[in-house]
Amino acid sequence: MRRSFPLILLSLLILTGASLPKHGPIPIEKPPTDAGAEEAVPTPDKKPAAPADDGKGATEKGPTAANGEQPVPQPKQADGDEQSTKDKKPPADEKDQRADEKKDAEPAPAPIVYPPVETENAAEYAKCLTDLKAVGATFVEAKRIDDGKGCGIDKPLEVTSILPDVTLAPKGVMRCETALALARWTKEAAQPAAEVAFDKNIKIKALNQASTYICRLRNNATSGKISEHAHGNAVDIASFRLSDGTTIAIQPRDEDGTIDGAFQRAVTASACLYFKTVLDPGSDAAHETHLHLDVIDRRNDYRYCR
Incomplete structure (x- = not known):
């Protein structure tokens, strides 16, 4: 132990003398930059400065939105485009335009001239x-009818019965010629047919009519010729009421093999001897429930019976 102490003391003295010098080496200066200023070192988490505003609310890259984002650039309009855009209107459809031009070119239709009531x-x-x-x-003379549009009767009659025991139900308005043809047909054809078809004691007590004078077109259409009802020339018979209380209704009976069917066909055929026009349920859909009888004059005394 006594021998090792001097060795330990010598080692401490050697270590103490091996400390660093008081002044280290002087570093060499970095050469200056071209601008003579220090180069800024960019900071990774710091955003670059925004470009300077020119005082007009816009930068070199265009206007800046309120949220700081750059708006999408819009195409510029050429000079005069703004005014022309305001003046432009969507073009009209060529077909409609041609139709309008044609309509303007066509003359206004002439007013319809209706014939006066025949005297x-x-x-x-x-x-x-x-x-x-x-x-x-049984009848009374009524006042002259002139409803315009060609409708009217110069000397109308209001008929309540066509024979002493045969009423017209309801009463109807017509020309005298129409009433006379209806009376003669009932007396000379319909009544004898009823006696043959049903019984010699059976009499027709009433003609139930569906229409006499009325101002309308044929078949109640919205266009076409005026009806003979509008001149007092026509009467529609819907059924016959017999003395035994039976009613024979007019209906499609071309294939009806009953005595009622035979009676209807017989009176329909005979009506063409008294009237110039006879239309029954077989003629068209407009006459499926009545006989249309009228006295319109035709050339060469022609008869139209269907």
């Missing part, structure tokens, strides 16, 4: 009244 021949009318009274019809 009755005084002599013929007087003879008709005499014959109608002789057959036993």
Whole structure:
């Protein structure tokens, strides 16, 4: 132990003398930059400065939105485009435009001129009244009818019965010529047919009518010729009421093998001897429930019976 102490002391003295010098080496200066200023070292987490504003609310890259984002650039309009855009209107459809031009070019349609109410021949009318009274019809002379549009009767009659025991239900308005043809047909054709078809004691007590005078077009259409009802020339018979209380209704009976069917076909055929036009349920859909009878004049006394 005594021998090792001097060795330990010598080692401490050697270690103490091996400390660093008081002044280290002087570092060499870095050469200056071209601008003579220090180079800024960018900071990774710091955003670059925004470009300077020119005082007009826009930078070199365009206007800045309120949220700081750069807006999408819009195409510039050429000079005068703004005004022309305001003046432009969507073009009209060429077809409609041509139709409008054609419509403007066409003249306005001429107003419809309706014929006046036909005046009755005084002599013929007087003879008709005499014959109608002789057959036993009940009627009164009514005031002249002029409803315009070609509708009217110069000397209308209001008929309540066409024979002494045969009423017209309900009463109807017509010309004397129409009433006389209806009375003669009932007396000379329909009544004998009822006696043959049903019984010799059976009599027709009423003609149930569906229409006499009315201002309308044919078949109640919205266009076309005026109806003969509008001139007082027509009457529609819907059924016959017999003395035994039976009613024979007019209906499609071309293939009806009953006695009612035979009676209807017989009176329909005979009506064409008294009227110029006879339309039954077989003629068209508009006459499926009645017989249309009218006295319209036709050339060469032609008859239209269907």
